[in-house]
Amino acid sequence: MNLFAVFEVKRDAYREWNRRTSLRKTKLYSIIVAVTLMSVVMASYILTGGKKGILLNPSSFQYGTLTENADTVASHEEESSYVSNLSAVQNYANIKLVIKTIASKIEFATRRLPDFKELVKSEPHMFSVIPREFLENIKNPCWFEEYKANSTADPYGTNLYALYSKRFRTLFDYLRNAFRDHLYQKENKLCRFRCLPYFYIIGQPKCGTTDLYDRLRLHPEVRFATSKEPHWWTRKRFGIIRLSEGFHDRYPVEDYLDLFDLAAFQIQDQAHGNATTQYKHNIAIGEASASTMWDNNAWIYFYDNSTNGEPPFLIQDFIHAVQPDAKFIVMLRDPVERLYSDYLYFGIANKSADDFHEKVTESLQLFESCLLEFSMRSCVYNTTLNNAMPVRLQVGLYIVYILDWLSVFNRNQILVLRLEDHATNRKYTMHKVFNFLSLGSLTEQKEAEITKSPASNTRRPADKNLGPMLPVTREILQDFYKPFNVKLADVLQNDSFLWEKRGPEEGLCLLQTARGRPPWLCWEPRVKGLEAQPSRDPWPPSGGAPVPEYPGNPALPPHQEVLGGRRQGDTRMRSRHFRHTGAWLRRNAGKQLEPIRVPI
Incomplete structure (x- = not known):
């Protein structure tokens, strides 16, 4: 017998024995670990006295005091489902100090206004094209411009808007066909008719400007630019x-x-008596770039930095220089909600409430660092800072931009609206806009078409599924924006711009209970503590808001964007039944109807 063969057999038996022993030890250790974990879980359950967490989970934090008592344990447990980021606890004290530092640096200093000659020197070509005076008896700033090109040349062949957009190319094809018929012989010169907008919707993004634009362009006297947002002044x-x-x-x-040539052609036809029936209106041209109010990021690349970090020229300086009588519409919303909506809309990937919280804290720290060295206006218009912040925190500092616009334009040239009021009573806000622009009256059919159409540019379903921001993030942002909102409410003489209370002053519809079919009572936003009185006229007078007839409030039409989806318990469907029938459901009698809010 081979000795090496015996050794091999014995070694194989030894290996088999070791394998079985290791397996038994592994099973034993697994049982011990499982028993240990179960003991920890049971101990945690007994010590906490609840079923929502164990001691191994980090406790959530609130933006407030770090100490807890028995009264706040329940609220902390509720927030634990939202806040799971350990770094948030560690950064809490720092963020609180950051906001305190920012608040101490807030100042609203008067800006230096540039001289007209300085503006002309910086943009000589623009001022050589746009005249200082416009044609009389025309609502819009229009003029005749000498057409020096060959009459057979393509007037839109070099237009850069057409170069980068197929949609523009299609429209310019139509304009080419109509261009020759609108050349005008004046003083032995061949001229074309030019116009600038009569009004601008200048901001802010994610505040309902698209919805306002879509409704306003349905008015027969309003014409907008070929593109909703040309962004020419800013970009x-x-x-x-x-x-x-x-x-x-x-x-x-x-x-x-x-x-604006399409609208200019119609105004020209109207002025020369060649207008068809549908164009016999006092046309008002509009432009709706939501960046006009706030975006001055390009200044640092083109203008001399000679004002301690502040831009020497702002967009409104140039607009005022070429058309000092222009009108502007501003739509605002709660800056906290605006920032979250902005994040969801422009975010690309990995969006979540936790990610938004991290980006907010990082942006606040960057903003504080800037304020330690520069003025408030310098930081708001600081291009490097704006590009570095993960979220556009500065866009919600409405008062900084409003004050700068009021430095060159009169208060009666700027209409400031709130999205919250527009969402609850579109008829009232649209009436304010029509009065502001001096537009003609409407038929009942056209009025209903404008006020009852579905909301535009609402939040996407995928973004809705992400849920609201974290409560702690909301409180951080509320503290950050509060001093700016206080100043805004003071300047506009309207406390609703504090975005603090819910009630009649925020345009919510209150139910006046009565037998049978109770009416809706809709109030105008409260101004300086005075509530506007209701009116039943088709269009309310200034200072009053309409009380619609039965069966419901026309500001809340029965479409999915306003009503939202069904919820557990079907309470929303019961509310909808009441709004559109005017009757209580028996099983729902005595309950308060919840207001409908449209996320935009």
Whole structure:
């Protein structure tokens, strides 16, 4: 017998024995670990006295005092489902100090206004194209411009808007066919008719400007630019399409004016008596770039930095220089909600409430760092800071922009609205806009078409599924924006811009209970403690809001965007039944109807 064969057999038997022993030890250790974990869980359950967590889970934090008592344990347990980020606890004290530092640095200093000659020197071509005086008896700022090109040349062949958009190319094809018929012989010169907008919707983004634009363009006297948002004043005239892509060719002012040619043709036909029936109106041209109010990020690349970090020129300086009588509409919303909506809309991937919280805290720290060295206005308009902040915190500092616009334009040239009021009573807000723009009256059918159409640009279903922001994030942002909102409410003489209370002053509809079919009572926002009185006229007078007839409030039409989806318990469907029938459901009698809010 081979000795090596015996050794091999014995070694194989030894290996088999070791394998079985190791397996038994592994099972034993697993049982011990399982028993230990079960003991910890049971001990945690007994010590906490609840079923919502164990001692191994980190406790959530609130933006408030760090100490807890028995009265706050329940609220902390409720927030534990929202806050799971350990770094948030560690950063809490720092964020509180950051906001305190920011509040101590807030100042609203008067800006230096540039001289007209300085503006002309910085943009000589624009001022050579746009005249100082416009044609009389025309609502819009219009004029005749000498057409020096060959009569057979393509007037829109070099337009950069058409170069980057197929939609523009289609429209310019139509304008080419109508262009020759609208050339005008004046003083032995061939001229074309040019116009600038009569009014601008200037901001803010994610505050309902798209919805306002869609409703306003249904008015028969309103004409908008070819594009809703040309962004010429803020970006295109500097050659910016997207700042991350660098600079392209600068869009000349002629390309911008081309966008209003369709409306200019109609005004020209009206002025010369050639208008068809549908164009016999006092046309008002509008432009709705939501960046006009706040976006001055290009200044640092083109203007001399000679004002201690503050831009020497702002967008409104140039608009005022070329058309000092222009009108502006501003739509605002709670800046806290605006920032979260902005994050959801422009965010690309990995969006969540936790991610939003981290981006907010990082942005606050960056903003504080800037304020330690520069003024408030310098930081708000600081291009480097604005590009570095993960969320656009500065866009919600409404008062900084409002004050700068009021430094060159009169208060009666700027209409400031709130999205909250518009969402609850569109008829009232649209009436304010029509009065502000001096537009003509409407038929009942056209009025219903404008006020009852579904809301535009509402929150996407995927973003709705992410849920609201964390409660702690909301409190952080409320503390940050509060001093700015206080100043805004003081300047506008309207406490509803504090965004603090819910009730009649925020345009909510209150139910006046009565037998049978109780009416809806809708109030105008409270101004300086005075509530506007209701009116039953088709269009309410200034200072009053309409009380619609049965069966319900026309500001809340029965479409899915306003009513939202069904909820557990079917309470929303019961509320809808009441709103559109005017009757109580027996099983729902005596309950308060919840207000409907549209996320935009």
